[in-house]
Each structure stands twice: as structure tokens, then as C-alpha cells.
Amino acid sequence: MRKLLIKITFFTIPILLTGIAIEAMLRKIPNDYKTKVQQYEKHAGDFEVLCLGESHAYSGFNPEYMQIRGFNGSHFAQTLNYDLEILKKYDHKLQKLRYLLLPISYASFTNSLENQWEIKNYFLYYNIKKIHNPKYYTEILSLPFDINIEKLLSYYISHTAAIMTDTNGYSTHYSNPNPDKNLVESGKKMAAVQTAKDYRNWDKNKEFLDEIIMRSKKRGVTVILFTPPAHNRYRMHLDSIQLNKTIRLAESFARQNRNVFYLNFLRDRSFHEDDFYDADHFSSAGAKKLTNKLSSFVENLEREPEN
Amino acid sequence: MHHGNTMKKDTILERMSEVIRDVLDNDAITLTRQTTADDIEEWDSLAHITIIVAIEKEFNVKFNLSDIKPLRNIGEFEDLIVLKTGIKG
Amino acid sequence: MTFNSFAYFIFLPIVFLLFQAVADRYRWLVLLIASYVFYGFLLQPSLLAILAFVTAFSFLAGKRIDCAGTAKKRKQLLLLSVFVNLAILVYCKYLVFLAENLNLLIGAFSPGVSIPEPEPMVSIALSFFIFQAVSYLADIYFGITGSEPHPGHFALHMSFFPKLLQGPIERAQGLLPQIRQPYRFNYDDVRQGLLLFAWGLFLKVVVADRLALFVDPVYNNVEAYTGVPLIIATYAYAFQIYFDFAGYTNMALGSAKLFGFNLTQNFRSPYLATSCADFWRRWHISFSRWILDYIFQPLQMKWRNLGKNGTAAALLVTFLLSGVWHGASWNFVIWGLLHGIFLATSTYYRPYRKKLHKKLGLKNSRWMAIWQVFITFNLVSFTYIFFRASSIEDAGHIIANICNVYSNYTAIKTIGINEFITKDILIGNRKIVPITLLLMLSIIWVVYKHRDESLFTKPVWFRWACYYSLFIIIVVLQISTKSGFIYLQF
Numbered sequence: 001m002r003k004l005l006i007k008i009t010f011f012t013i014p015i016l017l018t019g020i021a022i023e024a025m026l027r028k029i030p031n032d033y034k035t036k037v038q039q040y041e042k043h044a045g046d047f048e049v050l051c052l053g054e055s056h057a058y059s060g061f062n063p064e065y066m067q068i069r070g071f072n073g074s075h076f077a078q079t080l081n082y083d084l085e086i087l088k089k090y091d092h093k094l095q096k097l098r099y100l101l102l103p104i105s106y107a108s109f110t111n112s113l114e115n116q117w118e119i120k121n122y123f124l125y126y127n128i129k130k131i132h133n134p135k136y137y138t139e140i141l142s143l144p145f146d147i148n149i150e151k152l153l154s155y156y157i158s159h160t161a162a163i164m165t166d167t168n169g170y171s172t173h174y175s176n177p178n179p180d181k182n183l184v185e186s187g188k189k190m191a192a193v194q195t196a197k198d199y200r201n202w203d204k205n206k207e208f209l210d211e212i213i214m215r216s217k218k219r220g221v222t223v224i225l226f227t228p229p230a231h232n233r234y235r236m237h238l239d240s241i242q243l244n245k246t247i248r249l250a251e252s253f254a255r256q257n258r259n260v261f262y263l264n265f266l267r268d269r270s271f272h273e274d275d276f277y278d279a280d281h282f283s284s285a286g287a288k289k290l291t292n293k294l295s296s297f298v299e300n301l302e303r304e305p306e307n
Numbered sequence: 308m309h310h311g312n313t314m315k316k317d318t319i320l321e322r323m324s325e326v327i328r329d330v331l332d333n334d335a336i337t338l339t340r341q342t343t344a345d346d347i348e349e350w351d352s353l354a355h356i357t358i359i360v361a362i363e364k365e366f367n368v369k370f371n372l373s374d375i376k377p378l379r380n381i382g383e384f385e386d387l388i389v390l391k392t393g394i395k396g
Numbered sequence: 397m398t399f400n401s402f403a404y405f406i407f408l409p410i411v412f413l414l415f416q417a418v419a420d421r422y423r424w425l426v427l428l429i430a431s432y433v434f435y436g437f438l439l440q441p442s443l444l445a446i447l448a449f450v451t452a453f454s455f456l457a458g459k460r461i462d463c464a465g466t467a468k469k470r471k472q473l474l475l476l477s478v479f480v481n482l483a484i485l486v487y488c489k490y491l492v493f494l495a496e497n498l499n500l501l502i503g504a505f506s507p508g509v510s511i512p513e514p515e516p517m518v519s520i521a522l523s524f525f526i527f528q529a530v531s532y533l534a535d536i537y538f539g540i541t542g543s544e545p546h547p548g549h550f551a552l553h554m555s556f557f558p559k560l561l562q563g564p565i566e567r568a569q570g571l572l573p574q575i576r577q578p579y580r581f582n583y584d585d586v587r588q589g590l591l592l593f594a595w596g597l598f599l600k601v602v603v604a605d606r607l608a609l610f611v612d613p614v615y616n617n618v619e620a621y622t623g624v625p626l627i628i629a630t631y632a633y634a635f636q637i638y639f640d641f642a643g644y645t646n647m648a649l650g651s652a653k654l655f656g657f658n659l660t661q662n663f664r665s666p667y668l669a670t671s672c673a674d675f676w677r678r679w680h681i682s683f684s685r686w687i688l689d690y691i692f693q694p695l696q697m698k699w700r701n702l703g704k705n706g707t708a709a710a711l712l713v714t715f716l717l718s719g720v721w722h723g724a725s726w727n728f729v730i731w732g733l734l735h736g737i738f739l740a741t742s743t744y745y746r747p748y749r750k751k752l753h754k755k756l757g758l759k760n761s762r763w764m765a766i767w768q769v770f771i772t773f774n775l776v777s778f779t780y781i782f783f784r785a786s787s788i789e790d791a792g793h794i795i796a797n798i799c800n801v802y803s804n805y806t807a808i809k810t811i812g813i814n815e816f817i818t819k820d821i822l823i824g825n826r827k828i829v830p831i832t833l834l835l836m837l838s839i840i841w842v843v844y845k846h847r848d849e850s851l852f853t854k855p856v857w858f859r860w861a862c863y864y865s866l867f868i869i870i871v872v873l874q875i876s877t878k879s880g881f882i883y884l885q886f
Contacts, residue, residue, distance in 0.1 A: 001416060001581050001583075003583060004583055004586055011860070011863065015867070134402075135402060141402070144874075145871055145872055145874070146872070149872075
């Protein structure tokens with residue numbers, strides 16, 4: 001028995017050491033999450049408007065076009081749960097915050113990141129420890145092996161890292177023209193992926209948004225919920241029940257809370273084909289347009305006296 | 308000629324062998340009490356049931372599955388026949 | 397939890413250590429608790445309850461049968477207890493299927509009328525352990541084994557986690573004596589067990605899941621394909637299901653071996669079978685022995701005076717039921733029926749074929765054997781069309797189009813060949829230089845050749861090179877889309 005334990009230990013030690021080394025190397029690679037965390041650490045005190053949310057905000061909100069100092073804190077697939085956690089984390093730092101922008105899209109209330117690999121990013125880089133699946137405590141176990149090797153090779157050999165965010169948090173990826181732009185295909189695909197099979201996450205997400213709004217109320221922050229404009233090719237495949245439920249809920253939040261506003265750009269006619277990178281994301285032109293609209297709404301609020 | 312009550316066990320074995328050789332169409336087969344179905348190449352599941360039916364005919368007995376199932380070799384089969392026919396060895 | 401999950405990689409060593417640490421008379425208890433914890437990971441408390449009930453019920457029934465005075469009483473008790481067990485299985489697994497089909501039938505006569513259709517129930521492992529319980533009761537009835545006096549041992553016999561989810565279906569006289577035996581640590585058992593486990597893991601996550609990449613695009617969207625892609629996908633599936641299930645079985649046998657248990661071999665090079673009958677002596681052996689002993693033989697016995705017809709009918713019924721066991725859908729029924737037909741017809745022509753071969757001197761011909769293997773493999777692969785297709789319509793489409801020589805080129809150009817020969821398929825997402833691939837294949841070949849005891853006679857460096865290589869191959873080449881085991885659904 002002792003012989004067995006010794007041999008097993010000898011066998012696993014090199015494996016563990018290699019694993020730890022790979023893990024360390026993976027964590028050192030710069031990424032969007034690290035970049036945004038650095039921005040929070042350095043400049044959170046200056047942010048007057050913060051936009052969280054998922055890829056609609058990531059591709060659609062460019063703080064450059066805001067009149068006041070803004071930051072885009074969204075990430076791919078970020079859910080209301082993690083919007084809340086990020087706010088909780090930087091609550092004390094966001095002293096000048098007056099406006100919080102949150103996209104309410106088709107899947108905002110039905111999505112959940114539970115048991116998806118993206119949560120490792122929140123655990124490792126945002127230090128949000130509320131995650132239960134130990135697999136996601138590490139880089140090496142969260143993603144398939146070949147993807148990890150690819151990451152290592154491209155950073156340490158080719159010296160390129162997949163940084164897609166600028167200093168304001170806005171995504172640089174979508175400012176380039178899309179070589180595979182196919183609104184028909186992508187619209188259908190994305191709508192299908194985001195259509196929920198059930199509403200099991202609905203109540204939880206509602207609670208998260210509730211808490212976000214409560215905290216904002218306490219801090220005197222105005223919450224602006226907005227449904228981003230959608231290209232017809234995407235919109236036509238949406239399940240109307242899920243869509244309407246989502247919009248109704250957003251509207252009710254705005255009705256019941258004095259510090260909450262809801263803007264529905266879903267059928268906004270001013271967005272054309274050039275404003276979209278694909279059926280569900282914005283090009284830089286589209287981001288400029290959307291941000292301008294949000295900016296003018298904020299300005300109007302600034303001008304009106306407090307009711 | 309054999310007479311019912313004076314048949315000896317060996318004769319039963321001989322009669323069994325005859326039946327089995329006939330069913331499997333192989334005169335070269337020799338059986339001992341230790342022989343099992345695995346020892347004989349032609350003894351598959353079809354042959355198995357055919358042999359059982361033939362033995363039933365030969366000795367004028369009727370078997371149940373619970374008689375047949377536990378049998379592990381020719382010797383046990385022979386004992387079963389003795390039991391069923393009441394022929395003393 | 398399944399064998400190829402992190403949870404199991406943590407669970408197994410913990411159970412092993414506990415098992416070693418505890419006094420011998422409590423070891424069965426450790427394994428029993430571990431087995432229920434293992435089953436509990438599926439988060440279906442009803443399953444645990446059913447397992448416990450079936451165990452307790454069969455334990456008591458077995459005792460009763462053993463003690464029963466008259467043969468008639470014994471038979472009655474047997475029939476009753478088997479009925480209860482099978483009723484549970486039917487209720488949990490087939491109720492939806494029965495209700496659906498009943499509704500179809502009713503609907504044909506009186507449209508608008510229907511009985512409410514029940515919610516489908518998770519029934520993982522049920523088919524396996526209920527069959528094992530039935531085997532226990534029948535063996536007591538036939539006098540092959542006595543009833544087990546120790547309830548804890550019996551409970552372990554029923555629930556032992558290496559074999560719980562997908563078999564092998566163990567016989568009382570095979571497993572119970574091993575449970576009773578005092579345990580002595582055996583270094584070679586552990587080594588062998590780990591190697592078996594690793595080999596099974598390799599077969600599953602590297603080979604079977606990789607073959608699925610060929611099979612799934614076609615079988616999940618059959619309308620889009622005709623001709624050659626359908627053939628390739630079907631053959632690929634024949635191998636996928638083998639490696640998947642053999643992989644699982646190796647992991648099961650390996651896990652059991654760690655604790656000194658030898659479970660039954662389930663496979664013996666099934667695709668080298670020279671006939672369908674031979675195939676079933678090599679494929680899912682614990683299951684085919686079960687249907688042979690408890691369905692075929694009783695039926696054959698009952699119909700013995702019908703000669704060949706009796707045997708043929710018994711085969712048809714047996715394999716029809718075998719199809720039903722595999723799943724509550726007509727696809728599986730047809731699959732089983734096809735095997736039944738193949739086997740039934742062979743009872744008629746086999747004696748003549750044997751004579752013919754003898755006459756022509758073909759009996760020991762190498763070419764004959766190769767031809768028979770080829771035919772058998774194709775027959776079996778044909779039946780897999782029904783096994784894998786998502787519906788009868790799909791199966792029909794495949795059969796109708798599989799020989800479509802003309803259309804296939806279009807299909808290959810537009811969809812087919814991309815899926816099959818894409819750079820991704822062979823080696824995951826990375827292009828690996830052919831030399832490395834060759835190296836890996838040779839390592840696999842070496843491990844395969846030595847995966848029984850002979851590896852341990854080789855020098856240390858050789859063994860450890862094999863261990864590390866196997867580990868690396870599993871980690872690097874595994875297919876990342878986590879898929880379940882195929883036989884888990886049965």
C-alpha cells in the first residue's frame with residue numbers, strides 16, 4: 001500500500017508541477033477582464049456614467065461620444081448577476097457615479113452564466129468569489145486543452161494577446177469591417193441561441209436587477225435601461241412571448257422606480273445596415289449613433305430640475 | 308436386449324451417447340460423466356434443445372427448465388435421468 | 397456522476413482511501429454508502445428510492461423462494477416477485493411510450509379521446525439493476541444459487557457503483573462470493589485497475605467522442621445527406637458505440653478492480669464475429685447471457701416440440717424484447733426485431749450451410765472467415781441505422797438513400813466532405829504534424845497490446861513512458877464537447 005502511494009505521488013508530481021506552471025502562464029496573459037479591472041482601480045473615482053451588460057453594450061456603447069466621463073464595463077455574455085457583483089465590488093470607488101446604463105435585451109432575464117466557462121474570468125480577475133464549481137477556479141480546467149495551448153502559443157511565441165477593449169472599455173473588435181458579414185444567417189442563428197427553453201432564471205434575474213436599482217437609489221444614481229435597436233433580420237426570428245415579457249418587465253421597473261428610465265430602441269428606424277457588424281452587434285457607426293442617443297437623453301435629464 | 312429394471316447406469320450413459328451422436332451427426336463423439344457442452348464443438352443452443360427433446364423421447368420422460376438449468380455436465384444429466392425414470396443404477 | 401467527470405476523479409480516490417483505512421468487516425458498508433452517494437449525484441431521489449425498494453423487495457422475495465415448501469409455491473413466488481420488478485421497470489421507463497401509442501390507437505377509432513400522457517421519468521440504471529434482481533430471483537428458483545443471508549452484502553451486490561449505471565449485469569454466484577471474501581490489498585490489482593480505467597477513458601474521450609464528430613452531423617440532420625456520407629456515418633457509428641460502451645466497461649472493470657473485484661467481461665472483439673449468433677456471444681455479453689438464460693431458454697424449452705420453429709420463434713421474441721429493453725421507441729423495437737429475424741433464419745439454414753462448407757472443404761478456410769466477418773459486420777451496421785436514427789422517418793430516409801450513387805457527389809461537395817475531412821476532425825482544433833500523430837498511434841498500439849498483465853512485466857521506464865503517454869494523449873486529444881455515455885440512456 002505504501003509502495004502504491006509513493007508511486008502515485010511520484011507519478012502525479014510532474015503532472016501537478018506542469019499544470020501549475022501552465023496555469024501561472026495562462027493567468028499572466030493580458031485579457032479584457034484584467035484591462036477593465038485596471039481601469040476601475042485607477043479611474044473609477046472619475047466615472048460619471050457606467051454602462052454594464054453584455055455584448056450589445058460592448059459593441060454599442062462608446063464612451064467617447066458621451067459629454068460626461070463614461071466607462072463601458074460590459075463583457076461578452078455578462079449577466080445581471082455579474083453586473084450586480086461588479087457594482088458591489090466597486091461601490092465605494094464609484095464616488096462620482098450618477099448614471100448607470102444597462103441593456104435589456106431579448107435574453108437578459110432568461111440567461112444565466114451558471115456552469116459556463118466565462119465565470120472563471122470573474123473569479124480570477126475580478127476576484128468575485130461567489131462561484132461554486134471548483135473547475136472554474138482555474139484557467140486550465142475551464143477551457144478545452146487545445147484552446148489553452150493555442151492561447152499560450154499565440155502569447156508567448158507570437159506575442160499577440162486577444163485584447164479587444166480600448167481604455168474606455170468599448171470593444172475595438174467591432175470597429176473593423178466584418179469580412180463574413182451575413183445578416184441573414186447571423187440573425188437566424190443568434191435569435192435561436194438566445195431563445196430560452198424555459199424561464200427558470202427569470203425570477204433570479206429580476207431580483208438581481210431589483211437589487212441594482214435599490215443600490216442605485218441609495219446612491220442617488222439614475223438607472224437607464226435600454227433595449228438596443230435590432231436589425232430586422234434578427235428581430236424577425238425572436239419569440240414574441242419572450243420578447244414581450246422582457247419589455248413589459250423593463251417598463252414596470254421604470255414605472256415603479258423614480259430613478260429608473262426605460263428606452264426602447266428596438267424598432268428605431270434610424271439604424272441601417274451599416275450600423276450593424278452582424279445581425280446582433282453594432283459597427284462603430286452604429287455604436288456612435290446609439291451612444292449619441294443615450295448621451296442626449298442623459299443631457300435632457302441633466303437639464304431638467306429634480307422632480 | 309435390455310430389461311427395464313435391471314438397466315445399469317453405464318447403459319444409460321451409452322444410450323445418451325447414442326442419442327447425442329445421432330443429433331449432432333458425429334459418430335466420433337465419446338461422452339464421459341465429466342463432459343460438458345463446451346467440450347463438444349457442435350453443441351450449440353439449437354443442438355442443446357434438440358438433444359433434450361431426443362433424450363425425453365428416448366427415456367420417455369419430461370423435463371422442466373428448472374431440472375435442466377442447473378446441469379453442468381453429462382454426469383449430472385445422467386443423474387437427472389435416473390431420478391426421473393426411477394431406474395436404479 | 398459519470399466516469400469521465402472531474403467529480404468521479406475525486407470521488408474514486410476518496411472511496412479507495414476510506415476503503416483501505418476501514419476495518420475489513422465494514423468495507424462493504426463503505427462501498428455501499430459510496431454507491432448510493434454515486435447514484436445520488438444524479439440528483440434524482442426517486443431513483444435512489446427505487447433502488448432501495450427493489451433491493452429490499454428482492455432480498456426478502458429471494459429468502460421466501462428459498463424457504464418455500466412446494467415447487468408450486470416456489471413458482472408462484474418467483475412469478476410474483478419478477479412481475480413486481482418488471483412492473484416497476486415498465487412503469488418508470490415505458491409508461492410514456494405506452495400511453496403515446498395507446499393514444500394513437502384510440503385516436504384512430506375515436507378522434508379527440510385520449511388518456512393523459514404521464515411525464516417522462518429519468519430511468520438511468522433501472523434497466524440494469526432490475527434485470528440483475530430478476531436474475532437473482534430466477535437463479536434461486538432454479539437452484540443455481542441460494543438466497544443471500546446478509547442484507548448489506550446483497551444491497552452492495554445490487555448497487556455497486558462501478559456497474560450500477562450501465563452494467564455489466566452481474567450474476568449472484570459471480571459477485572456475491574467476491575463481496576463475502578475478506579479483502580487483502582493487492583498492488584497488482586490496483587495497478588491493473590488504474591490501467592484499465594485509463595484505457596477505457598482513452599477509448600471514450602479520444603476515440604468514441606471523435607467518431608461522434610462524423611456521426612452526429614449526419615444523423616442529426618439526415619435530410620441533408622444522401623449516398624456516401626450516410627454509409628460513412630453508419631460505419632462510424634458502429635465503431636463509436638463500440639468504443640463508447642467498451643470504454644465505459646473498461647472504466648467500470650478498472651474501478652471495480654481497485655477494490656479487488658472482478659466484474660464480467662462485456663466484450664470480446666465483437667466485430668470479428670462470424671455470424672449474428674457469434675456477435676451476440678461477443679457484444680454486451682452480460683446482457684446477451686441474461687436474455688439467453690432468462691428469456692430464450694425458457695421459451696425454447698416451452699416450444700421444444702415445435703423443433704426448429706420453436707427455436708426460431710423463441711429467438712424472435714427474445715430479441716424483440718431485447719430491442720424494447722434498449723429503449724421506449726419503435727426504432728429500438730425494429731432493431732431488436734431485425735436481429736431476431738437474422739438469428740431465426742439462421743436456425744433454418746445453418747445446418748445446411750455447415751454441411752455445404754464441409755463438403756466444399758471450406759470449413760477452416762481463412763477467406764471464408766473473412767467473408768463471414770464482413771457480412772456479419774454489415775448486417776450489424778445495417779441494424780445500427782435504426783439504433784441511432786432519431787425517428788423511423790429518419791431511418792427510412794437513410795435506407796432509401798444510402799445507395800444513391802448519383803446524388804452523393806453533390807452532397808459531398810456542399811456539405812458532406814467538409815464535415816468529414818475538415819482539419820478539425822482528426823485532431824481536435826489543432827493541426828498536429830503527421831509525425832506526432834504517428835507517434836501517438838504507436839504508443840496507443842503498444843499500450844493496447846500490453847493492456848493485460850503483460851505490461852507489468854516490462855521494465856519501469858517502459859511502463860512509466862506508457863502511463864505518461866496515455867495521460868498526455870487523453871488530456872491533449874480528448875474531444876471537449878462533454879457528451880454522455882451512449883448506454884446511459886438504456
